[in-house]
Amino acid sequence: MAAGLEEGLTYSNPTALVVGGFSVQRAHLQHVEGISKVCTDGYRSTYKESHSKEYIDRINNEFYNFDRISKEITEPGDGWDGWFVALENNEVVGAIGGGMFDQNKGEIYVLYLDPNRRDEGIGTLLLDAFTKVQKEKGATEQWVSVAKGNQKGIPFYEARGFVFHNEQDSFANNHDEQFISNRYRRKV
Numbered sequence: 473m474a475a476g477l478e479e480g481l482t483y484s485n486p487t488a489l490v491v492g493g494f495s496v497q498r499a500h501l502q503h504v505e506g507i508s509k510v511c512t513d514g515y516r517s518t519y520k521e522s523h524s525k526e527y528i529d530r531i532n533n534e535f536y537n538f539d540r541i542s543k544e545i546t547e548p549g550d551g552w553d554g555w556f557v558a559l560e561n562n563e564v565v566g567a568i569g570g571g572m573f574d575q576n577k578g579e580i581y582v583l584y585l586d587p588n589r590r591d592e593g594i595g596t597l598l599l600d601a602f603t604k605v606q607k608e609k610g611a612t613e614q615w616v617s618v619a620k621g622n623q624k625g626i627p628f629y630e631a632r633g634f635v636f637h638n639e640q641d642s643f644a645n646n647h648d649e650q651f652i653s654n655r656y657r658r659k660v
């Protein structure tokens with residue numbers, strides 16, 4: 473766990489943590505535009521070689537639009553723990569979100585960075601902070617789905633202790649699409 477994450481950021485006390493030049497905190501409405509940008513840019517950069525432009529635009533429009541992200545910030549509920557952001561000079565450089573899908577099982581639904589800011593430790597900071605939130609909610613296992621073959625994501629999760637569990641059809645497939653997701657899990 474990165475230095476400094478032991479104190480401060482809990483589900484009930486989501487104050488910002490400052491680690492290196494970055495702070496990680498629960499997202500507020502002023503972060504919606506930044507979250508949308510890192511997710512749409514990150515998604516495009518991750519999948520531009522494996523997925524069509526139409527597929528990428530469809531996912532980005534459906535999941536990373538302002539209205540949806542705003543609601544996900546203001547109305548966290550069962551199965552959704554809210555968005556958390558990594559900030560540098562008040563700019564969003566990365567975002568993570570997920571929720572509990574069972575009493576002791578947390579899921580990471582989304583984790584993206586500004587694509588030019590990979591491999592600086594920002595993903596680890598977000599993952600550590602979000603894991604702390606999920607552990608406080610009772611998680612002893614954490615799960616994530618990653619597109620099969622995503623070499624910009626899978627090595628990161630493996631380096632953080634996630635182990636391959638099974639393959640399944642990607643949930644966003646249309647009737648004529650056959651993309652596969654890999655499910656990974658780890659103990660937390």
Ligand SMILES: CC(C)(COP(=O)(O)OP(=O)(O)OC[C@H]1O[C@@H](n2cnc3c(N)ncnc32)[C@H](O)[C@@H]1OP(=O)(O)O)[C@@H](O)C(=O)NCCC(=O)NCCS
Pocket residue numbers: 514518581582583584585589590591592593594595596597616617618619622623624625626627628629631
């Ligand atoms: C996945 C992602 C969020 C990780 O964030 P990051 O800031 O780049 O990652 P960090 O710098 O914190 O850590 C990288 C770790 O992964 C490891 N890693 C990364 N790429 C690796 C590779 N190709 N092979 C082996 N290890 C790799 C690094 O060794 C490092 O571990 P270490 O610190 O123990 O050496 C980021 O790279 C990203 O946005 N990827 C594209 C989007 C994506 O795939 N998101 C997940 C979708 S579910």
